[in-house]
Amino acid sequence: MHSSSPQTHHLHLLTPFEPNSKQKKTQFGYIRTKTHHGDISTYNSILLQLTKEKYDPILKSISLYQELLCSGISPNTFTFPCLLKLLANKCALAEGKLIHAHIIKLGLEYDAYIRNNLIRFYGQCGDISIASKLFDIFPDRDIVSWTILMSGYSKVGMFRESIKLFIQMMELNLEVDAVTVVSALSACSRLGDLKLGKKLHRYIKIRNVNLDVYAWNALVDMYAKCGDITCAYDLFKQMPERNIVTWNSMISGFVHAGEFIRALSVFRKMQNKGIDPDHTTLVSVLSACTNLGALEMGRWVHLYMLRMGFKPEGVLGNALVDMYAKCGVIDHAVQVFEGMMKRDVFTFSCLIIGFAMHGKAEKAMDLFSEMLTAGIEPNEVTFVGVLTACSHAGLVKEGLLQFDNMLKIYGLNPDVRHYGCVVDMLGRAGLLGKAEEFVKEMPIEPDSSIWGSLLAACKMHGNVEMGERVMQRALEMPSKEDGDYILMSNLYAFSNRHNDSIQVRKEMRRNKVRKIPGCSSIEIDGIVYEFRAGNKLSL
């Protein structure tokens, strides 16, 4: 692993700094001392301007700094925050360390702005240990230092550490503001720890923190991601001001909670308020459509995108491919896929799963090869698609090989989904003994879906003896599946053991296992309605 940044070639520009020398030596020899931009404040304002540019003007900023040094001008406390911000955005760790040395040499390391920017710089560049060390030795850390370090931890996925800092602030009774609160809450969202989230919320109320729309959004998101969608929606309704992110958080919150109809209903409310959806909104809306099989609504999103000039690229493109693939219009999924400029592991995985689900195993496997050829590393989900394809096509040998390759070649640990695919594959192929053996030797605890697959295989091949054995194991599971009873009952019936068949049905009723009420959705004129068996149509 090489840790050298791609900007290393600029390093020679940053020669050892001597503020008062008239000439600067670089690898290219002596550079004339000449002021191009006047005094230090002019340089600073140009640097500040650069931090606001859309593109990454790292070359420009470094050469500007270089020019400044060569002009014999001393950088001051206003120079470095801008410079560090520019370098942080590019993760130019090596250059930043040099700048850090310059800062120390100039004795500017005790400036609060510079210290905080250094912490931020190291945090952004992924060297969180340096960031935290700086924070620790910083005598005058303020609320900004705390927040910056919290963000640094979150950036590298150390959410517990991030929240630990907030708790420390609570214990020290330090002032917290809306920005600090956002950092803590978003770390909590990522952890999905509702208990912790509630604790933070209580503290926010006790301290009477003045919440702005960012903080409200973070609260809504925290409750949604931690599984309390009711509370999230209550806060959403009572918050004083909403923006597009608020709506997006609420829609994605409902999607996350599996409440797809309510997600679309919030989307409709958003439109009624005249708020135009952005990319993020459409991704969540497409996800809801995918899960509902709401093809017409999905098509509408696609048309809307075309009308508004939203390119089907990146996350949005992937969501569109997924929607078409799962809603049964595989040809459109392929069209969108082919129209995309860049395809990543998501794009490929969506289409591979799509092909596999449509019984097009060969296409799925071809696409998998194409993906590998393109140098895209597969992940766990890719293999769910690959194994599903093998299972449906009866490609047992290939499937077992791919299952083996997961860990051997790609270092991916198979989870219960993958084991389920293999059981399904062996079972469908009639290799019941092998399937049972495979389940016995699984390094993870089989769940009810595994037993279900095995039982389905027994039913398919009329193996009562094994079916009884499997059923026994299925009944040991904490959640009894109605499908298992029905499979077993049908297996008996198929084998002319009608009394046993009736017994199983009776036992199912005795154990109060009911077929889960059919819950589905339909679209009428592109409006998605949900209905449950026995219930009235409800929006």
Place this chain on the structure above:
DNA sequence: ATAGGGTTAG
């Protein structure tokens, strides 16, 4: 003149 925050797919 300079520093900290939110939403997105399989």
